[in-house]
Amino acid sequence: MFFTYLGRELRRRSRQALVIALGLALGIGLTITVSAYSSGVKAAQEQVLKSLYGVGTDITVTQTATRGSGGSQSFGATGQSQTGTGTKTTSVAQDTASVTPGTGTITSATLAKIDKLSGVSDAVGSLSLSDFNVSGALKQSVTQTPSTSSTSGTGGNSRGSGGSGGGSFSAGPPSFNGSFSSTTIEGVDVTNSATGPLSSLSVASGRALTSSDAKSAVAVVNSSYATQKSIKVGATETLGGTKFTVVGIATTTSSEDYFIPLYEAQTISKETGKVTTVYVKAASSTQINSVASEIKSAASGATVSTSAELASSVSGSLSSAGSLIVNLGKWLSIAVLAAAFLIAALLTVSAVSRRTREFGTLKAIGWTSRRVVRQVIGESIITGLVGGAIGIGVGFAGAAAIKKFAPTLTASGSTSSASNTSGGGFAGGGGGFASAASKANDITVHLTAPVGMGILGLAVALAVLGGLLAGGIGGWRASSLRPAAALAKVS
Amino acid sequence: MYEISGLTKIYQGKGKNEKVHALQGVDVVIPDNDMLAIQGPTGHGKSTLLQLLGGLDRPTGGSLKFDGQEMAKMGEMSLTKLRAQNFGYIFQGFNLIPTLTAQENVETALVPLGVSKVERRERAAKALTDVGLGERLGHLQTELSGGQQQRVAIARALVKEPKVILADEPTGNLDEETRDDIFGLLEKLWADLGLTVIMVTHDSALSKRVPRLAQIKNGKLTIKRERAGATGV
Numbered sequence: 265m266f267f268t269y270l271g272r273e274l275r276r277r278s279r280q281a282l283v284i285a286l287g288l289a290l291g292i293g294l295t296i297t298v299s300a301y302s303s304g305v306k307a308a309q310e311q312v313l314k315s316l317y318g319v320g321t322d323i324t325v326t327q328t329a330t331r332g333s334g335g336s337q338s339f340g341a342t343g344q345s346q347t348g349t350g351t352k353t354t355s356v357a358q359d360t361a362s363v364t365p366g367t368g369t370i371t372s373a374t375l376a377k378i379d380k381l382s383g384v385s386d387a388v389g390s391l392s393l394s395d396f397n398v399s400g401a402l403k404q405s406v407t408q409t410p411s412t413s414s415t416s417g418t419g420g421n422s423r424g425s426g427g428s429g430g431g432s433f434s435a436g437p438p439s440f441n442g443s444f445s446s447t448t449i450e451g452v453d454v455t456n457s458a459t460g461p462l463s464s465l466s467v468a469s470g471r472a473l474t475s476s477d478a479k480s481a482v483a484v485v486n487s488s489y490a491t492q493k494s495i496k497v498g499a500t501e502t503l504g505g506t507k508f509t510v511v512g513i514a515t516t517t518s519s520e521d522y523f524i525p526l527y528e529a530q531t532i533s534k535e536t537g538k539v540t541t542v543y544v545k546a547a548s549s550t551q552i553n554s555v556a557s558e559i560k561s562a563a564s565g566a567t568v569s570t571s572a573e574l575a576s577s578v579s580g581s582l583s584s585a586g587s588l589i590v591n592l593g594k595w596l597s598i599a600v601l602a603a604a605f606l607i608a609a610l611l612t613v614s615a616v617s618r619r620t621r622e623f624g625t626l627k628a629i630g631w632t633s634r635r636v637v638r639q640v641i642g643e644s645i646i647t648g649l650v651g652g653a654i655g656i657g658v659g660f661a662g663a664a665a666i667k668k669f670a671p672t673l674t675a676s677g678s679t680s681s682a683s684n685t686s687g688g689g690f691a692g693g694g695g696g697f698a699s700a701a702s703k704a705n706d707i708t709v710h711l712t713a714p715v716g717m718g719i720l721g722l723a724v725a726l727a728v729l730g731g732l733l734a735g736g737i738g739g740w741r742a743s744s745l746r747p748a749a750a751l752a753k754v755s
Numbered sequence: 756m757y758e759i760s761g762l763t764k765i766y767q768g769k770g771k772n773e774k775v776h777a778l779q780g781v782d783v784v785i786p787d788n789d790m791l792a793i794q795g796p797t798g799h800g801k802s803t804l805l806q807l808l809g810g811l812d813r814p815t816g817g818s819l820k821f822d823g824q825e826m827a828k829m830g831e832m833s834l835t836k837l838r839a840q841n842f843g844y845i846f847q848g849f850n851l852i853p854t855l856t857a858q859e860n861v862e863t864a865l866v867p868l869g870v871s872k873v874e875r876r877e878r879a880a881k882a883l884t885d886v887g888l889g890e891r892l893g894h895l896q897t898e899l900s901g902g903q904q905q906r907v908a909i910a911r912a913l914v915k916e917p918k919v920i921l922a923d924e925p926t927g928n929l930d931e932e933t934r935d936d937i938f939g940l941l942e943k944l945w946a947d948l949g950l951t952v953i954m955v956t957h958d959s960a961l962s963k964r965v966p967r968l969a970q971i972k973n974g975k976l977t978i979k980r981e982r983a984g985a986t987g988v
Contacts (some may be wrong), residue, residue, distance in 0.1 A: 265875075269854070626863060627835070629839070629867070630835060630836070630838045630864070632867065748811040749812075
């Protein structure tokens with residue numbers, strides 16, 4: 265009787281039931297779309313974090329550089345000539361790898377100490393290097409008798425992300441005509457691919473770095489850089505004056521150009537036993553904050569960042585999209601859902617009011633109030649589920665629209681809070697290189713809006729809730745009257 | 756069956772302190788297998804008394820006993836159960852559920868008694884056959900005439916085999932010929948099944964045919980005609 269009565273009533277009021285269902289569908293569809301969008305933004309943020317800090321990294325440890333501690337550079341000059349006008353020309357060709365300016369180093373002893381802390385599941389170090397390649401001619405007016413000794417100088421440099429440029433360098437009286445280029449190198453622990461930057465690499469061609477490469481001059485190249493420079497697997501690249509064989513091309517949104525074994529990176533930069541970043545995986549997510557505190561004590565002066573802090577450092581349009589979801593999407597879906605529930609409840613109450621005599625009759629012949637309420641709620645839940653089904657369709661359509669029309673988002677993250685510009689210049693003074701101190705990474709991600717089982721479950725739950733709410737209110741209204749009063753109502 | 760004494764019912768009027776005294780101390784005894792018609796002007800308490808007898812409302816004062824149980828003091832669930840088991844109600848407007856067939860409408864009276872679906876269908880079909888609608892089981896309200904609709908309502912009232920049939924103007928919406936048919940049916944059922952029938956009617960023709968007649972005026976009931984051998988007020 266329950267289902268017969270329910271089905272017939274819904275058929276009789278099909279138009280009104282459809283209006284209620286569509287209202288709920290709109291609210292549920294919007295909620296699904298917003299949730300899917302939110303999931304997409306979250307996934308994008310995770311992708312960014314993964315790119316920047318590797319998979320499964322809970323904490324990163326970096327060392328703030330001390331002023332003037334930038335990697336030393338020495339530029340050797342090879343060959344020289346003198347023009348007839350009294351200008352001395354010195355050929356310069358130098359390829360030097362040094363710790364990324366503004367970044368301090370952490371000793372292997374500190375890394376080992378962190379690895380042994382209770383609550384640390386895994387700790388792996390990496391060494392971020394900048395490779396600077398300069399070649400050209402240094403011209404200098406000759407005011408003294410030319411010397412045959414090489415011109416050399418020391419000094420630090422600091423620079424931004426990879427790139428190259430040509431032009432003249434003026435250093436006061438001396439002037440430089442030539443080109444320079446810079447690349448970024450990440451020395452990675454090839455014995456541990458589960459944590460740290462190695463975990464974010466996805467080999468597109470060739471092979472990945474393995475533990476047998478620990479002391480081999482081999483490199484994996486970032487695919488975007490490889491495309492830009494037409495580097496193929498098997499090519500030989502000179503990094504820090506050492507020739508490396510390219511064994512793989514990997515896709516990664518990381519900004520590093522080359523990935524080489526940590527030992528090799530330490531060797532070419534003369535930073536034996538040192539790393540610039542320690543990637544830490546906590547034994548459990550609940551221990552992250554306590555482990556971070558322990559690391560702060562163990563590595564004094566180090567900058568310890570948890571994944572939550574890293575997430576908050578992600579900025580750019582991706583962050584804006586995330587904020588938009590939180591601020592606008594959430595409230596919009598709540599408002600629409602609340603309005604849909606309210607409309608559904610009002611329409612149900614209105615429908616029930618028209619059936620007051622009907623329910624009064626049923627109560628007069630012995631139906632309990634609970635049975636009457638159950639009947640009304642049953643009708644409302646079916647209406648809600650129809651709305652939920654339509655809403656899921658609307659939600660999928662919304663998610664598909666987001667996937668198709670959403671703009672590509674960018675995020676920028678900073679892996680170092682240090683800012684340092686090391687002074688220095690070429691011999692002869694007057695010149696220096698300076699660029700951004702911290703390593704800023706711009707990551708581009710395409711936003712998706714995945715509709716997971718959880719979201720679908722939420723939709724069904726909302727549909728049932730909407731039905732319960734509308735039916736509960738309507739049913740309560742229907743059953744609250746005594747039969748005599750209900751029968752006296754004019755329908 | 757019913758022992759009623761000093762029964763009152765006061766409704767809240769439209770004004771704050773306005774009270775409507777629908778029943779002002781009704782005393783009457785209605786024995787088993789009685790057939791009582793209650794007459795009276797509109798608004799003098801006929802339907803109110805019928806609703807109190809059927810447990811559709813609660814009295815303001817006095818005593819209303821059914822088979823020795825004080826209905827005024829019963830809980831809501833007990834009263835609902837009493838209605839489901841003992842009272843068959845027939846309304847002037849038939850009050851059928853428009854989306855259900857004749858058979859399904861009759862079945863609704865058996866739902867609260869926990870009767871199985873198969874038995875419900877059988878009993879409903881039999882009840883409809885008994886009132887002459889054996890060929891109309893699957894018809895909706897809109898497919899039935901007024902007289903047929905009232906027969907469905909009578910079948911619904913009878914299917915649970917109640918002790919009392921309470922009828923509020925059961926022929927009020929019917930033409931004369933149909934009225935006679937319906938009343939004839941009620942008389943037959945009363946005689947055959949040994950039911951107690953209490954009906955409210957304006958129809959003086961019907962009043963003449965019932966064994967016992969009462970009149971309500973200004974909320975007070977008086978017996979106008981006693982059934983032979985019956986115990987009156």
